[in-house]
Amino acid sequence: MKSPFVRTLSSALLFGLTVIQSTAATAQTYPVKPIRLVVTFPAGGAPDILARLFSEKAQxxxxxxxxxxxxxxGNIGADIVxxxxxxxxxxxxxxxxxxxxxGALYDKMPYDMVKNFSPISLIASAPNLLVVNNDLPVKSVPELITYMKANPNKLSFGSPGTGTSVHVSGELFKSMTGTSMTHVPYKGRxxxxxxxxxGSIQLMFDNMPSALPMAREGKIRALAxxxxxxxxxxxxxxxxxxxxPGFEATTWFAMFAPANVxxxxxxxxxAEVIRVFRLPDVQDRLKTLGLDPVLSTPEELAKYQAVEITKWAKVVKESGAKAE
Structure with a gap:
């Protein structure tokens, strides 16, 4: 007759084996239905471009x-996930x-940026591009700073939403140059x-993939x-x-799932993200847009995210920026 300890141990081992087999079966059969990939901004921007590339190429x-x-x-879409x-x-x-x-910009976040997600992979990074209206009488960053100091709060800068790298780049610029201008958040670029x-707004730190083609066409002027x-x-x-000196604001994009996947x-x-974004035609497309492919393991993304949270919390605090 088995002792209670042996029976308990046997039950625990059987349960553990069942969980392992179930998890393995899940991975083998997944996916059995369509996958929903939420983009937290409107169509046309860098996050949407990357998502659609993955959608087109995924197997x-x-x-x-x-x-x-x-x-x-971006909080609405991220909170859904x-x-x-x-x-x-x-x-x-x-x-x-x-x-x-x-997390540093909003007093109340609907989700936890770390605890509520499972990292999958970094995908790409890109500069933001400081672009101005063609009628603004400046053609360089020094000229812009001089103009802003002579005309405090005369200019407005737009962003696709409070908390985006586009917004915080503008706040960092104000902080580091001692200038002032008004932030105008939109629901998307x-x-x-x-x-x-x-000319309703005069400048913007837009993502390069979005802004560069328009600057090349002469519709707006790129300064930096x-x-x-x-x-x-x-x-x-x-x-x-x-x-x-010292100014740097890189925007990045990564895929996450909800916690506990x-x-x-x-x-x-x-593995599929890495396969898709290593395809030569996809890499060529990204480089044309000014996106740098940056792929990672889930663990590398988690570590990178932790460093970025600390970095941007410092930037937000020093700039005094807050969600309107």
Whole structure:
């Protein structure tokens, strides 16, 4: 006759084996239905471009459906995913805003940027591009700073939402140059750009993939990019640090799932993200847009996110920026 200890141990081992077998089976069969990939901004911006590239190229046996849920600096879409079941069927194209900046900027966050998500992979990073209305009488960063100091609070800068890297880049610029201007948040860049071209707002630190084609067409004027080194996509555009030493604001994009998604499912998604974004035609497309492919393991993304949260909390505090 087995002792109670042996019976308990046997039951525990059997339960553990059942869980392992169930998890393995889940990974083998996943996915059995379409996957919803939430984009926290409107169509046309860098997060949407990346999500649609993944949707077009993914070979998971089920379609990846893009669902644009903009608003509140990306918080609305990210919150939907944070509160979704941890089964791998709802994902989010996270941004530096939704998963690093917003926690410091908003007094009340609807989700925890770390605890409510399972990291999958970094995907890409990019500079923001300081672009101005063509009628603004400045053609360089020094000229812009001089103009702003002579005309305090005369200029307005737009962003696709409070807490985005576009917004915080502007706040960092104000802080580091001792200038003042008014922030005008929109529900997405597609609403801000017509106002920039028309002159209702005068400047913007837009994501390079969105802004560079318009600057090349002459619709707006590019003054500087915000990464430490010039992007190969725009070698003729100086960095902000060339005029404002120490200025750096990189925007990044990464895929996350809700918390508690089984590791085999996360690993399967990670492998597919890496496969898709290593395809030569996808890499060529990203480079043309000014996006730098940056792929990672889930663990590397978690570590990077932790560093970014600390970095941006310091920037937000020093700039005094707050969600309106």
């Amino acid at each position: 998971l046996g089920q379609p990846v459906i893009i669902d644009n849920k903009p608003g509140a600096g 944070a509160k979704s079941p941890g089964d791998g069927y709802t994902l989010v194209m996270g941004t530096v805003g939704t998963h690093s900046i917003n 597609q609403f801000a750009i017509p106002d920039l071209v028309g 990019q915000t990464t430490a080194k010039r992007s190969p996509a725009a070698p003729d555009v100086p960095t902000m640090a060339e005029f404002v 089984p590791k085999p499912v996360i690993d399967k998604l990670n």
